Amino acid sequence: xxxxxxxxxxxxxxxxxxxxxxxxxxxxxxxxxxxxxxxxxxxxxxxxxxxxxxxxxxxxxxxxxxxxxxxxxxxxxxxxxxxxxxxxxxxxxxxxxxxxxxxxxxxxxxxxxxxxxxxxxxxxxxxxxxxxxxxxxxxxxxxxxxxxxxxxxxxxxxxxxxxxxxxxxxxxxxxxxxxxxxxxxxxxxxxxxxxxxxxxxxxxxxxxxxxxxxxxxxxxxxxxxxxxxxxxxxxxxxxxxxxx
Amino acid sequence: xxxxxxxxxxxxxxxxxxxxxxxxxxxxxxxxxxxxxxxxxxxxxxxxxxxxxxxxxxxxxxxxxxxxxxxxxxxxxxxxxxxxxxxxxxxxxxxxxxxxxxxxxxxxxxxxxxxxxxxxxxxxxxxxxxxxxxxxxxxxxxxxxxxxxxxxxxxxxxxxxxxxxxxxxxxxxxxxxxxxxxxxxxxxxxxxxxxxxxxxxxxxxxxxxxxxxxxxxxxxxxxxxxxxxxxxxxxxxxxxxxxxxxxxxxxxxxxxxxxxxxxxxxxxxxxxxxxxxxxxxxxxxxxxxxxxxxxxxxxxxxxxxxxxxxxxxxxxxxxxxxxxxxxxxxxxxxxxxxxxxxxxxxxxxxxxxxxxxxx
Numbered sequence: 001x002x003x004x005x006x007x008x009x010x011x012x013x014x015x016x017x018x019x020x021x022x023x024x025x026x027x028x029x030x031x032x033x034x035x036x037x038x039x040x041x042x043x044x045x046x047x048x049x050x051x052x053x054x055x056x057x058x059x060x061x062x063x064x065x066x067x068x069x070x071x072x073x074x075x076x077x078x079x080x081x082x083x084x085x086x087x088x089x090x091x092x093x094x095x096x097x098x099x100x101x102x103x104x105x106x107x108x109x110x111x112x113x114x115x116x117x118x119x120x121x122x123x124x125x126x127x128x129x130x131x132x133x134x135x136x137x138x139x140x141x142x143x144x145x146x147x148x149x150x151x152x153x154x155x156x157x158x159x160x161x162x163x164x165x166x167x168x169x170x171x172x173x174x175x176x177x178x179x180x181x182x183x184x185x186x187x188x189x190x191x192x193x194x195x196x197x198x199x200x201x202x203x204x205x206x207x208x209x210x211x212x213x214x215x216x217x218x219x220x221x222x223x224x225x226x227x228x229x230x231x232x233x234x235x236x237x238x239x240x241x242x243x244x
Numbered sequence: 245x246x247x248x249x250x251x252x253x254x255x256x257x258x259x260x261x262x263x264x265x266x267x268x269x270x271x272x273x274x275x276x277x278x279x280x281x282x283x284x285x286x287x288x289x290x291x292x293x294x295x296x297x298x299x300x301x302x303x304x305x306x307x308x309x310x311x312x313x314x315x316x317x318x319x320x321x322x323x324x325x326x327x328x329x330x331x332x333x334x335x336x337x338x339x340x341x342x343x344x345x346x347x348x349x350x351x352x353x354x355x356x357x358x359x360x361x362x363x364x365x366x367x368x369x370x371x372x373x374x375x376x377x378x379x380x381x382x383x384x385x386x387x388x389x390x391x392x393x394x395x396x397x398x399x400x401x402x403x404x405x406x407x408x409x410x411x412x413x414x415x416x417x418x419x420x421x422x423x424x425x426x427x428x429x430x431x432x433x434x435x436x437x438x439x440x441x442x443x444x445x446x447x448x449x450x451x452x453x454x455x456x457x458x459x460x461x462x463x464x465x466x467x468x469x470x471x472x473x474x475x476x477x478x479x480x481x482x483x484x485x486x487x488x489x490x491x492x493x494x495x496x497x498x499x500x501x502x503x504x505x506x507x508x509x510x511x512x513x514x515x516x517x518x519x520x521x522x523x524x525x526x527x528x529x530x531x532x533x534x535x536x537x538x539x540x541x542x543x544x545x546x547x548x549x550x551x552x553x554x555x556x557x558x559x560x561x562x563x564x565x566x567x568x569x570x571x572x573x574x575x576x577x578x579x580x581x582x583x584x585x586x587x588x589x590x591x592x593x594x595x596x597x598x599x600x601x602x603x
Contacts, residue, residue, distance in 0.1 A: 051459065052458075053455065053458075053459070072458065072463075072465065073455070073458040073459050074457075074458045074459075074460075074461050074462055074463045074464060074465075075463075077458070077459055077460060077461035078461045078463075082459075082460075083459050085456070085459075089453055089455070089456040090453075090456070091448075091449055091452035091453060091456065091457075092452065093452055094448070094449075094452060098445070101442075101445055102445055102446065102449040102457060102460055102462060103460035103461060103462075104442065104461075111442055112441065112442045112443040112446075113437075113441050113442070113443060114441060114442060115440055115441060115442070116440060116441055116442045116444065116445035117440070157460060158460070160460075161460055161461050
C-alpha cells in the first residue's frame with residue numbers, strides 16, 4: 001500500500017491562540033508514525049485539521065495525491081484515512097454490531113438503499129470484532145460496555161472502513177496496562193499488513209516501543225523528527241519536555 | 245464454549261423474542277383493523293371529521309419523524325411545509341385551474357424543491373440554532389402569505405372547491421379518511437424501508453454522534469438533506485390533502501408554530517425511534533385535543549392539557565410510550581443476557597470443573 005499523507009505549512013489559530021503554526025510533516029507510509037509533545041502543543045488541533053474536523057487557516061494536506069485541505073471529514077474517510085478520538089466516541093444507543101455497520105467503505109446508491117444488516121457487511125463486521133476481541137458482545141448496546149471495551153469497539157469501527165492510514169488520538173489514554181498491551185499488539189499486526197499509523201500518545205514507553213518515526217510538537221510546530229532513539233536524544237525535545 | 249446455563253439463557257431469550265414479535269404483530273393487526281373499520285361504524289359527521297383530523301396529525305407527525313426521528317434534528321417549524329403544501333395545492337386549484345389531485349402532487353413536489361435551499365441553509369447549524377432557523381422560516385412564510393393577498397387570499401383566507409362535489413358531507417369525510425390512511429401507509433412503508441437501509445443507518449449515526457459518523461465516512465451533509473427533503477415532501481402532501489379536505493385556508497392556522505409543536509409532541513410521545521411512535525402519539529394527543537375542545541369549547545384549555553401531557557412524557561417516558569411499554573414487557577419477560585465481566589467466583593468454578601475433569 002502506498003497511500004501517502006503529507007502536510008505542508010499548516011496553520012490554525014483560535015482567536016489569539018496560535019494552535020498550529022506553519023507545520024510541515026510528511027508521514028512515512030507503511031510505518032507507525034507517532035506525534036508527541038507537551039500538553040497544549042497543538043497535536044490534537046493538527047490531527048483535527050488533517051482529518052477535516054477543523055478547517056485549517058493556511059497550508060495544504062495531501063492524501064493519496066488528493067488535496068484534502070478543504071475536504072469534509074467523510075470524504076477524507078472515504079479516501080482511506082480512519083481516525084479515533086481523544087475521548088473515545090462510539091454510537092452509545094446502537095449495538096456493537098450496528099456500530100460497525102455504520103462504517104462501510106464507498107457506498108453506492110443501490111448499496112445505500114440496501115439492507116444495512118446484509119450478510120456480507122455482518123460477516124466483515126464479525127471479523128473485526130473477533131480481531132479486537134469483543135465478538136461475544138455483538139448484540140450488546142454499546143453504552144453498556146466498559147471504557148476499555150468501548151476503546152476496542154471504536155478501533156473496530158475505524159477498521160471496518162478498511163482505511164489504509166489510521167490516525168489514533170491517544171489510544172492508550174484511560175485504559176489499563178493489559179489492554180494497552182493488546183492495543184499495541186493490534187497496531188503492530190495491522191501495520192505488518194501494510195497499514196500506516198499516525199498515533200498521538202502521551203505514554204512514552206508505548207511510543208518508543210511501537211513507533212518507527214516520531215514527530216515532536218512544541219508550541220504548534222514540529223521541532224524534531226526521526227526514529228525514537230534519535231528523537232529522545234535531541235536537546236530541543238528535552239528542552240520542550242523538561243524545560244532544561 | 246457455551247455452557248449449559250448459557251444455552252438455557254439463550255433459548256429463553258429467543259422464546260421471549262418470539263413471543264414479543266407475535267405480540268407486536270397482533271397489536272399491529274388490531275390497530276390496522278380498527279383504523280380501517282372505524283369509518284364504517286359511524287354515520288356521525290363529527291366523528292368522521294375527527295377521524296380525518298387525527299389521521300392528519302398522524303401523517304404530519306410521521307412526516308416530521310423522517311427528519312426528527314432519524315437524525316435527531318428537531319424542527320419546530322415543520323408547519324412551513326404543511327402550509328406550503330396546503331397553499332400550493334389551493335393556489336394551483338383555484339388560480340391555475342389544475343385538477344385537485346394533480347395539484348396536490350405538484351404542490352408536494354414544489355415543497356420538496358423549496359426544501360432544498362432551505363435544508364442546505366438550515367442544516368449548516370445544529371441543536372438549538374437549527375430549531376430557531378426552522379421557527380424563523382415558518383414566521384417568514386406566515387408574513388409573506390398574509391401580505392400577498394392577491395395570490396394567497398391574505399388574511400381573508402383561500403377557499404377551495406370540493407374535489408368530490410357529488411358526495412354528501414359524511415361520505416366526503418369517509419373518502420378523505422381512507423385517502424389519508426393510504427398516504428399514512430405509504431409513509432410508514434417508506435420510513436420502515438429507510439430504517440433498515442444503509443442510508444438509514446447513516447442517519448441514525450448522525451442522531452447519535454454526527455462528527456463520529458463523518459469520521460467513519462458517512463456523507464452526513466447529503467444524507468441529512470435527503471431526509472429533510474423527504475420529510476418536507478410528505479408533510480407537504482399532508483398539507484395539500486388537508487386543503488382539499490377542509491377547503492378553507494388561513495395563514496394563521498397553516499403557518500402556526502403550534503402546529504409544528506404538535507408534530508414534535510406527538511412524535512416524542514409515541515417515540516421517535518419507533519416506526520409507529522408518531523402514529524401512536526397522534527392518536528393519543530389528537531384524541532385528547534379533540535376531547536378537550538369538545539368538552540371545554542373554544543378555550544385555551546386544550547393547550548394547558550397538552551402542555552401537561554408533554555411534561556409528563558418528558559419526565560416519565562423521555563423515550564416515548566413505545567419504548568416505555570417495551571421496557572415494561574422486558575421487565576416481566578426473560579432477562580436478556582448481561583454483559584458480565586468474569587468474576588473471581590466464576591473463575592474458581594471453572595478451575596474446579598477443570599480439576600474435576602482431570603483423570
